[in-house]
Amino acid sequence: MSSSEVLQALPIPVLVVGQDQRVTGQNGAAAHLFGADLLGRHVATAIRQPALLEAIEAVLVGAPHADARLVFSPHGRDLIYNVHVATLSSERSAILTFLDVSRQEEAGQMRSDFVANVSHELRTPLTALTGFIETLRGPARDDPAARARFLDIMEKEAGRMNRLVTDLLSLGRLEDMGWMRPTDLVELDQVILMVINALNPAAKDRNVDVRASFDTTRPVIVLGDRDQLTQVFTNLTENAIKYGHKGGTVQITVKAVAQMPAFKGPGLEVTVQDDGDGIDSKHLGRLTERFYRVDNHRSRELGGTGLGLAIVKHIVNRHRGRLRIESTPGAGSCFSVTLPVPDPT
Structure with missing residues (x-):
């Protein structure tokens, strides 16, 4: 040669x-x-x-x-x-x-950014907790009203850290099993009804009417992981309740799609529509990034960790599905999840 x-x-x-x-x-x-x-x-x-x-x-x-x-x-x-x-x-x-070495460099930068983001997300509640502990040991030691108020805030910050750690562990597990396609038969309508029932207290707090419609004549069954699909629609519905208007409506629609080019076969599409303020188009492409928030202050006030949609994306990908986000400022947001249905044969 x-x-x-x-x-x-x-x-x-x-x-x-x-x-x-x-x-x-x-x-x-x-x-x-x-x-x-x-x-x-x-x-x-x-x-x-x-x-x-x-x-x-x-x-x-x-x-x-x-x-x-x-x-x-x-x-x-x-x-x-x-x-x-x-x-x-x-x-x-x-x-x-x-x-x-482009991919290695990108992965290294992503790890660095991830560590920096986690550190920042944990630092804020930890700083608050440290400050309140010092206050309770000092000026507020003999002030029952201040002590009760500070303990409520400390409980809220501790809960936020707990949610963050839980979401991080969930995201890590999803990345480890991302290549493994779920094989269980899951009745999607039952999952969605269970999610609505579980979020009923949160909906009542904001006087939001959560409605579900099943526009399909065939069984609403997909191959999936029931717990993970529950997490997907819990995250999406909870976001719709939080970011929609008080006294508004959240509409969940399930419909059959006869032919999905991406699946080369039929599928089921679930849309979660709110009537909130909507999201500017410049943010839509980044919503599923870890820790990306359209409004940092509001998200934290509502207890968000910045990881919910990243988890949704990973679960949908694991199920070989598609996630689509559409929003118009002033006209609410619509999150659509399309999943392939099992071959009836």
Whole structure:
């Protein structure tokens, strides 16, 4: 096998640069990355990052190898490569191999952001608890009214931390089992009626009328995890009650869809519609991100952890379903979950 055949067989981008710093060889992966017309051109016309050009020059003047990073956006998406430059002594050239580490970098940034967000979410209630404890030990020690008021607030903050930890554990379990598709038969109408019944006290507190309609003539059965589906519709319905108008209506509709292109078969669509203030379109694409909130203050006041819709997304994905969010400022929001139905055969 010739050196050219070896070069073309490599799955990662590879360039060969001669003593005059012109490209003398490239494989198909490099052509896809930099363009097919690179041969014979000065390497600086394709790579304009000084650190990498310095690494190439160092190897061409005698260094055995050098490493650098390449960050650029060839196809509208930021890519990060670790580039190893080594000497090709038989041809007095430098060979560059490009290892794509974009996903690892993104994962690292996501972990860093996640830790920062969790720390921030926990710091606020912990700071409040610490402050109230100091006050109860000092100025409010002999003030029964203040003590009762502070203990109520401390209970609320402790509950918030507990919900946050519970949601984090739930999200972690979902990520671990995301590839495992549920196999139990679940009567979706019974799940939704149970959710409405469980949230009846919260609905009464806000004088909200939660209605359900089942626009289907076939059994409302899906393959799923009953507890997780209960969590999905609890989260969505509870949000609709919280963010809808007091004295308003939350409408839950279940309907059969004869043919879903995404499933290549029939499905069931459940929509949860509120009559609240709605959400600006600029927020819709980020609502399922962890800790993303449209209104931080209001969400915290209502006891939200910022993880509810992220959990919904993970559960729906595990069920091979689809989540769609539609909202118009001033006209409420509609969250739709579509799930495939089992083959009747």
